[in-house]
Amino acid sequence: MPSQMTTNDLLFHASVDPGFLDETLIVWSESDTCDLALSFQDKTGCEDIWEKICQVQGRDPEQHPDYTGNYDELDDSDGMENGNQGYTNQRISNNTITLPPCELSRLQEIEMMLSNSFASAGAREKVAYAVENQDYIPKLCDIFHMCEDLENIEALRRLYQIARNLFMLNRNDILDVLLNDKYFRDIVGMLEYDPSQSERPKHREFLFEKAKFREVLPIKDEKLSQKIHKTFRVQYVQDVCLPAPSLFEENLLSALNSHIFFCRVDIVGMLLEEKQLMKELFEQLKDRNTDVERRKDLTMFLKEFFTFSASLQPNGPQGRDAFYKTLMQNDVLATIEPCIMSKDVQTRASTVELFVMMVEFNPQTVRDFLLQQGRTLSESKNDQLLLNRLIEHMLTDHDPELTSASSLAQVMRVLLDPDSMMSATNVKTERLEFLTFFYRRSMDTLCRALLKNTEGDHPNRG
Template identity: 60%
Template sequence: MPGNAVQLPACDVSRLREIENIFSASLHSPIRRESLALAIENQNYIPKLCDTFRMCEDLDNIESLRLLYQIIKSMFMLNKNALLEILFNERHLKDVVGILEYDPSLPEPKRHRDYLWGTAAFREVIPIKSPELKAKIHQTYRVQYIQDVILPAPSIFEENMLSSLNSFIFFNRVEIVAMIQDDDQFLNDLFVQLRAKDTGVERRRDLTLFLKEFCTFAQTLQPSGPQGREVFFK
């Protein structure tokens, strides 16, 4: 086995400390980070970590849950889009957020899942017919929350190690704007209600906030092109 190759042990509760040590030791070397990212993908490790998390949470095994937090946090620092695609997949995202509730620096776990899948449930101001668009909006909001609220603020040395997370959110926003641009009925319904004299104050406020949010998203587009910023604002 090459000297820089990473071989991950079986994803078992009894080996979480060993796994966490491998992750933390790999962050300081670009070659080791690359090798670890490949091992995570090749060994289908993220679903296994999610399975282990659910078992640990059922048993209220706080020590293991805190180790899982460190493992997942380190995974973000690997800065690999391929891993983010798996972490933020609908099958895994709720478990990933659950793991990130067990920050060992906090006295009690945070209840991020209750907020993201309950309190902050997305309210459709205009009915969204496209399941793909709806899923993309949900995912983008939750990933943005992970970046802004859950993950600790990166140090100067760590900022470049989270560029893939920034890119993931950026391209999600571009996709959302593009899908809305392509849905003539959605935009038509939005502006018909905004112009209607009988639209109530609260309803008009919701519609305006919704439009403002997506205009903000549109600022991420390139200035020109078939789906560029200029076309969107026209």
């Protein structure tokens, strides 16, 4: 960068290694620790700037950097040598690349090649293809065992970077091998040697020894049980073992995200097919004699079930609509009242979350349930109405952040919104009927706290 003043002195000089990333980013490195990027809204703008950069540098815009970040001419017949990076005899043909032999002495080369492959989608694909073809992952696991036996910390830290980058190659075939029971424990072991951690986390000890699956309800389907175990472990890898991706790495874990997504879809579908399990779940939740701890476990199970359902498509035979309809057929709304009356704080909080999700799905169905309950209970039993139980909980919530109270207040607004009543499909309940029910049966409960602090027509300051 020359000075714009008359002296024309050189103000800044850096070795820049540019490259494409996903066709809308131009990335480059100015040092081992400084990565910069230009982001564009569309591919055309990115290509225009790329051509101008290459024009200034005197390079062909169609020629992409090799896997070391350099533009050295690649010779398909003789291979490529780069003494600075340590890559030797890397044979590159039209769409393939040969990785260095998977040996302890070559870990640095392997790590660098994987890291530099993220400069472009094409480079990443070639390296991923090579990892598959050269059967790399089993060999890396063998090296990992040897390094742990020798307590070779430097090599183990390189294996951490390699394992991390293997996930970020974002290829389903590689992910299947990484998550295979045969290699998964070793891969998790590699992820324990994060050089940025002052103390090595014991992921294997937690996952395979300490973490115990609590079977709230008997699951007879072995495939379902295995799917739940596997999903938990993969979710742990994503949330705990792998570092949070940077801005430019967010899309490099989409294969892992998709894997977890489809595992959840499978679990929801398999649970819905367990008719006896569903029957036991709702019968025990509705039973007022269910003890506090048992009700807590069942409520948490149902909440997790609802959370997993967010992975479902809106429509279809296994969509969210079918999921909620199945739960409504099992009288899921009848479980809310006994659960909101629980002495356990966590049970009550989870119940509020469940109720919010039900209202978000179909407020009209909830209104119909509340009206039907009002028809079966006389006005002398207003305190037993679910709507009044929820209002009472909203007014007496002891959470300093009022999380449940705020959620319930929002739900009440939705239920009482006349516009949502008119726009609802297949309306069974007239707007006037529900509003009349609310003002006659629940308004007193809502205003009770105000009335207690009022003398005559004035607030009681005492």
